[in-house]
């Protein structure tokens with residue numbers, strides 16, 4: 132049985148150029164960096180997004196959708212993140228030179244609202260890679276690569292910060308191909324002072340899932356992730372519940388007294404005992420941060436896109452990195468507008484998760 136369904140987006144110059152691949156040398160794993168948006172959200176978005184970006188298959192916890200035929204090019208792995216002293220872009224996978232987009236298939240893993248991978252998403256992605264490895268005669272251990280391996284983009288971030296998880300993933304794909312039954316996401320040791328599995332104290336917490344991320348400070352950002360806990364493991368002490376952006380986290384301590392932050396969603400954690408909630412920080416929109424030091428001059432509403440507008444790191448839609456998305460109809464604080472490059476409508480300078488970002492002028496309406 133196929134592990135994904137085909138639902139192709141129309142050929143267009145931005146997301147499905149209709150060019151033929153020159154072969155399939157490697158399979159590239161990505162993450163969407165777009166918490167809470169599933170596979171079909173991304174299919175709809177890329178069906179008319181005016182960004183030179185896409186991937187072949189999107190996987191979430193309930194389905195996998197192939198949006199670009201597997202013999203065509205998707206723009207997923209030829210970005211420039213770093214250059215060497217001669218000015219050449221970093222290219223870490225020799226077999227994919229000169230342009231990985233013509234020699235590989237891109238698979239995107241969708242994120243839960245708290246920025247984690249659901250265990251079903253990981254398992255479904257394993258199954259998709261089993262099918263692709265069989266179809267193209269590839270070996271999962273050497274032929275599945277991260278976007279990071281090719282260009283040094285921090286993608287998929289949870290498997291860049293924890294390479295062991297990526298190695299475990301490939302091993303599970305290999306085991307499935309050889310017909311062995313596979314135990315789920317084998318436990319990965321947290322990378323920082325070990326949380327305790329004790330549940331004795333009142334106000335303690337246990338993870339309901341494998342690979343649940345915890346953070347060094349109240350944040351949902353990848354850069355603040357310090358480790359993960361597996362199902363049944365947790366923290367012996369919950370200090371308080373705090374509002375972070377539009378959702379809550381628990382401030383917790385491990386058995387050695389070190390402080391971390393972890394989602395307070397009861398979908399992911401079980402809590403024993405009572406927990407005090409700190410007074411919520413001033414209300415902000417879900418896409419702006421109250422801790423931002425950038426001064427806002429107003430707000431825009433996202434318009435004119437099918438599902439979400441892309442936030443770029445600089446005002447140039449041809450060469451920028453995507454740092455996130457803002458959903459159609461939602462609002463975001465702006466710190467100004469700039470002419471930028473390659474867009475006659477210019478760009479809104481927005482405050483995205485406390486940082487400066489840019490949205491194409493036509494996708495924002497001042498309110």
Ligand SMILES: [Zn+2]
Nearest residue numbers: 161162278286
């Ligand atoms: Zn990627």
